[in-house]
Amino acid sequence: MRTAWDTQIPIRGHVLYNWPEGACEEELRLGDGEQIGDEVFDVAILGAGVVGTAIAYLLSQYKLRVVLIDKRHAVGEGTSKGNSAIIHTGFDAVPGSLESDLLNRASRQWPEYALKLQVPLDCTSAILVALDEEQEALLPKLLKKAHENGVEDVTMLSASQVREMEPNISSSVRGGLHVERESIVDPFAPFIACAEIAVVNGTTLLLGFEVGKIEAEGETKIISSSDGHRIRSRWLINAAGLGSMKIAQTHGGKAFDLNPRRGQFFVFDKLSRRLVGRIVLPVPTPQTKGILVCPTIFGNLLVGPTAEDLAPDAIESTDTTPDGLKLVYEGMLRLCPALKDEPVTTTYAGLRCNCAQGSYQLTCNDGMPGVLTITGVRSTGLTASPTLAELAIERMHKECGLPLERDLNAIDSRPVSAHPGWHSPRPQEDEKAMRAFPDYARMICHCELISRQEILNAISSPLQPRTMDALRRQTRSATGRCQGFNCWGQIAALLSERTAIPLNRITKKGPGSEVFIP
């Protein structure tokens, strides 16, 4: 069978699920043995979100035995899955901050980075619009701040220029800023691509492994899971997002305080895409960045977010609320009243990692030699991930003595065939591919036009996704207008058929979320 990785490149790493018998194929299942791996890993990365996978992507290109660990059952299943899919220039960051530097350099790397990862990216540009006199007065300050952040390609716009560029923006517009390099990206493909390349290069991806405690044994760190498995690694990187605080506490790392900050969004139908051409931002207030309107790479419009600070333990609270969505809707009406009666495809809530001690905290030899803790990676984390990963590795090398010798057999890019199935050119336009694989013409998801073959390709891709949500993020199936009304049951049945997992053991997102009560 053809897979998305239909190349001569052998897959050197593997994927292991800490999952009870029957919930995934036996060869992917972590055995009952206490010890994982017969020898000591060089680097263990905790957290397979945008940061952890970006680090694994880079580390896998060195001669190191890397294990990428996540407590959930798919990559990016934590805060990363709810990102707003914007590649920021960092024009409104705090000048001189680490975040400003990371964003500035990362935003310039992204076009090439996206090409390497085969991640769809569209440089739509952004306009920040002032809707009253008070906001208008802030524009010069924002322009100056952008220049201080090294973002030179920001220009002032008059009210008529804004109207010409975005005719559906509120008629009370008084002026704006044009930020040229702000871009939109596939929100899921970056962490999937990084993890895929890492696994191809030999990284072990260990899913469903919840870290219980970390102890030192000489130079080796012993990472124990809450259910009694053990991993040994010489170096350790904690990139566990909202889970990083609990992990740092187990090995006596520097104390910090995290809490989830929730953002609720509307996703408008593709029919509404015509109304807005670029990312449209309100003028930020000291309290909030406000509600923005933004096209998505899939052709929808995204509107949001709220910024609600939740209690530190509310790390699963991705609820949408009537009040939160009302707030988003009102913000949207101020900015873009034309969206008033447009059809909504869905709503969702994402979490951000808010750190009381400040954003982007990196601590080397944190409580133990050879341990790096990364925390406070907030909403700009997706953009910053490539430069943050570089910085993490540089500091591990300099301050923790991590040896870096290039692995000449490693790859740093994905083949074109790994490009998400929905993206142009579609396999359906390739007569040869369709003749060889008629399943490309057998549509399963009719809203997004995802074929049976594209689902099969994803199932057998390097990350071996085995949950419905992971398949959805990788293929975009069941994300369209009908939200899986027509196709969801069929995709579950197909996953079951292909993997010989009984249908009632198929899960939405890991144990406890079985599609049917077993």
Place this chain on the structure above:
Amino acid sequence: MNSTQVIKADAVIIGAGPSGVAAAVGLKRKGISDVLVLDRTSCIGGVPARYKEDGMATFLQLPFPRLVSGAAYARKLEADLKHCGAETHLESTVLSVDLTAHMLRVLSPERGLYEVQARSILFACGAREKTVVEQGWIFGRRPARVYNSLQLLDLMRHGLKPLSARFVLLGSQPAAYAMGAKLSRSRKSGEECAMLDHSPRNLTFFLGRLYFARWARLRRQVIPGSIEIKGDCAVEAVAESSGSNPPVAADYVLLAGDLVPNSELLAAAGVRIQHPDWRLAESEIERLAGEGIFLCGNIRGGEHGAHHASANGASMAKAVARYLRS
């Protein structure tokens, strides 16, 4: 396989469900020779064909009123379509429609990418159920086991039975009663099922409720405000946002029956669609009919059963035949 293949027809019908099949039969009966029926699934019968997993009679078959199961209804539609002699392409997805040129771009595993040019086009694409968000009164999380009726039916078709689980049905359309009956029948225990409804008026007539009461004991409760779905992994409960009543514990939440027309092909072709209900204005439907573009069955909007869609398909066939003769 040739991507430039063009098939010509007098009438092309998109959808082989109750209305599409009735339209095809009607057109053939009126002596229209080239009738082509396209369906994106691999079987004839539309929604009734998905209600296959048991023999429960939930469809009204006309003209001699009779209650039949989805499987029996689908078999009847298949026989009718074969008997009338209309050409049928299954697993054929219409990618786009050009309403001016009367041209359809179609994709199928058998024929690859091809085009259909027809003197008249009948949209018999049916409807889908509203999503959680489109319902407008449902908030909270997206745990597992929150389903629309087709999702659950597709799973049940593979032999899964929700034995002793607690269900919460949202909405009170006939489809919700039918699903309640199906679920109750496959369960061990005969306990009550909760039915939460936003509408103060029960949307199923007394006779319908009486019929399904043979299998299901539903406890209907009207919720004036919004509800929130609770649960980290799978659904655990449905709670009122106002907190005025205790949350209802649930292993499954089922949304059934609140329909939205499948009008997206028309929308993509530039036809004005009303929102939020995805319907075409009557004046728009009339204007299109003048150009040989017709809509039949549930794509016209409303909450109707298969018998209604079928009757509408038959009557639209007459209109199409008149158009083709003029």
